[in-house]
Amino acid sequence: CYSEMELHQKIIMELTEIIARLEKLSSESKALWGTMSAQRMVEHLSDSLRLASGKQSFPQAIPEDKIERMQAFIESDKPMMKNIEVNFAPKTSELRNEELELAVDELVIEWVDFEEFFSENPDKKTHHPYYGMLSYDQWQKLNEKHLKHHFEQFGI
Helix, strand or coil: CCCHHHHHHHHHHHHHHHHHHHCCCCCCCCCCCCCCCHHHHHHHHHHHHHHHCCCCCCCCCCCHHHHHHHHHHHHCCCCCCCCCCCCCCCCCCCCCCCCHHHHHHHHHHHHHHHHHHHHHCCCCCEEECCCEEECHHHHHHHHHHHHHHHHHHCCC
C-alpha cells in the first residue's frame, strides 16, 4: 500500500502520461475503427473506472465458468479485439459532458477516485461484467490494456 505522498506522486505520473495523449484529441478526431467519437471514448474510459471503484455496476454478462479464462486474458500480453461490443457500453449512449475537455476532466476525477478507493480498500475486489471480481492489480492491468486499446483506436 502507498503512503499518501507516494499515492499522490503515482497518480500524477499516470495522469500526466494519459492527459498528454488525450490532449492530441479534438472533437473532430476520428477513430481508426469503431463508431465512438473521441469524447464518447473518454467518457467510456471514465465509465470503466466507475465500475472499478464500485460506483457503477452491471450484471454478469458471461457464464461463471468462463471468468477464469477471461481473467487469464487480463494477465496475458494479448490486446483487446478491435470493434468489440459490450452490452454495458452502448454505441449510442448520450454524452454527459458539454465538450471533450470536460470529459477529460471527468476522467481525471475518476482516475483519482479509483486510486483512492483501492488505497483505502487494498483487499477489496469489485465486479466487472466480463471479468468477474477483480483486485486492484487486475484492474490496473485491465485499465492499461483498455487505455492502450482506445489510444490505438484514435492513433494517440
